[in-house]
Amino acid sequence: MTRQIASSLAACVHCGRCAESCHYYLARPDDPTMIPVWKADQVRRIFKRYVDWTGRVVPGWVNAWGPADDDDLNRLKDVVFGTCSACRRCTLNCPMGVDTALIIRFARGILTELGIVPEGIFNVSRDQWETGNQMAVSEVDYGETLQWVKQELQAEMKDSAIDIPVDKPDCDFLYVINPREIKFDPRSIAHAARIFRAAGESWTLPQKGWDMTNFGLYSGDDGLGGWLASNVYEAAARLRAKRIVISECGHGYRSTRWEGFNWAGVDQSLPMESVVVTLDHYLKEGRIKVDKAKNPEPVTFHDSCNIARSSGIVEEPRRVLRRVCADFREMTPNRTENYCCTGGGGLLSMQEYRPLRLEVAKIKAEQLRATGAKLVCTMCHNCVDGLSDVIKHYKLDMKVVQVLELVNKGIRG
Numbered sequence: 001m002t003r004q005i006a007s008s009l010a011a012c013v014h015c016g017r018c019a020e021s022c023h024y025y026l027a028r029p030d031d032p033t034m035i036p037v038w039k040a041d042q043v044r045r046i047f048k049r050y051v052d053w054t055g056r057v058v059p060g061w062v063n064a065w066g067p068a069d070d071d072d073l074n075r076l077k078d079v080v081f082g083t084c085s086a087c088r089r090c091t092l093n094c095p096m097g098v099d100t101a102l103i104i105r106f107a108r109g110i111l112t113e114l115g116i117v118p119e120g121i122f123n124v125s126r127d128q129w130e131t132g133n134q135m136a137v138s139e140v141d142y143g144e145t146l147q148w149v150k151q152e153l154q155a156e157m158k159d160s161a162i163d164i165p166v167d168k169p170d171c172d173f174l175y176v177i178n179p180r181e182i183k184f185d186p187r188s189i190a191h192a193a194r195i196f197r198a199a200g201e202s203w204t205l206p207q208k209g210w211d212m213t214n215f216g217l218y219s220g221d222d223g224l225g226g227w228l229a230s231n232v233y234e235a236a237a238r239l240r241a242k243r244i245v246i247s248e249c250g251h252g253y254r255s256t257r258w259e260g261f262n263w264a265g266v267d268q269s270l271p272m273e274s275v276v277v278t279l280d281h282y283l284k285e286g287r288i289k290v291d292k293a294k295n296p297e298p299v300t301f302h303d304s305c306n307i308a309r310s311s312g313i314v315e316e317p318r319r320v321l322r323r324v325c326a327d328f329r330e331m332t333p334n335r336t337e338n339y340c341c342t343g344g345g346g347l348l349s350m351q352e353y354r355p356l357r358l359e360v361a362k363i364k365a366e367q368l369r370a371t372g373a374k375l376v377c378t379m380c381h382n383c384v385d386g387l388s389d390v391i392k393h394y395k396l397d398m399k400v401v402q403v404l405e406l407v408n409k410g411i412r413g
């Protein structure tokens, strides 16, 4: 229990304004269980029953309640894991400042500790505990993948000096990535390496502590969250990097940049930034030259919840996209009011909640379709998968791309 959780549990006045913020409710307006305050109240009732004095003295008066058996706990699990992507859109629109997503995460953490947790969240958390990365990539696979990405890039660019350094000390920055880049999309590492080379950058990946993603954010397990973030901080300290640059990942950025040191209880003063901020600086400083004619298709930008709403990065990706794309167009709503890709909060790993996720994704599908864009760009690997599911399910004529990909394509020379 923290001050933020306690005040969010106590401050709700049940005005119902959060309803219209939630894509679950917007897609299912006749279902009151989709309203954020209803979801939070399933946790709030337990808080009242065991902590709040009115609930302990007169439980019936304040609707206090405590789970009696596994069935009650499983029902609570379905609410907090299955009907909320922890997008925090309701949080931003609550006049009382109630952070419903924080309440949801708090309940997830308690259920995780009790072992009442969706199998997908359990499996990925276990892999991250055991191997230090969420896709259980072995050290050999990590090294071999980086090696062949480097060789292919050198051959393609006819430049044997292009490097993907690992564990190089005293660089300007340590680059940390999402394991999806090693396992499913190594192109993004190649794009980054080529751009860093063009900018004359001094950078390195670490041998250990390279995964900046964090299932502790999704499961509510602060122990896991703090340990994973510490791995990154320790790698940067060990290699004496001057700052940490985080590749395109929403929850990984938020966990590493804002939450990790609190979960771990460590002092982390090394500067950290998203790679999109790094790209924005390169363009401003003229360190890379681009030509927007190389990206002629209409492109829109999807703000990742953890990047825009929870981390405040909104203008940097737009500045970059306007420089490298000939036809950039906003979706509505956008920036901190954007709708979730529908796969946030770990939902992509929870197959049992997929039918509901895709049903409520009709809000996202309508928003994407209205742009008329052929490409939707996002700076989050999780959103790539979430949006790809929406596009496929609703048969949209669109493709998902990332900022590094468009900048790489737009580079001159």
Ligand code: SF4
Residues within 6 Å of the ligand: 011, 012, 013, 014, 015, 016, 017, 018, 019, 036, 037, 093, 094, 095, 096, 097, 098, 100
């Ligand atoms: S969470 Fe905020 S917006 Fe929602 S009912 Fe409570 S006070 Fe109103």
Ligand code: SF4
Residues within 6 Å of the ligand: 021, 022, 023, 024, 035, 036, 039, 083, 084, 085, 086, 087, 088, 089, 090, 091, 100, 101
């Ligand atoms: S955090 Fe997002 S998905 Fe969860 S209740 Fe709030 S608006 Fe709905």
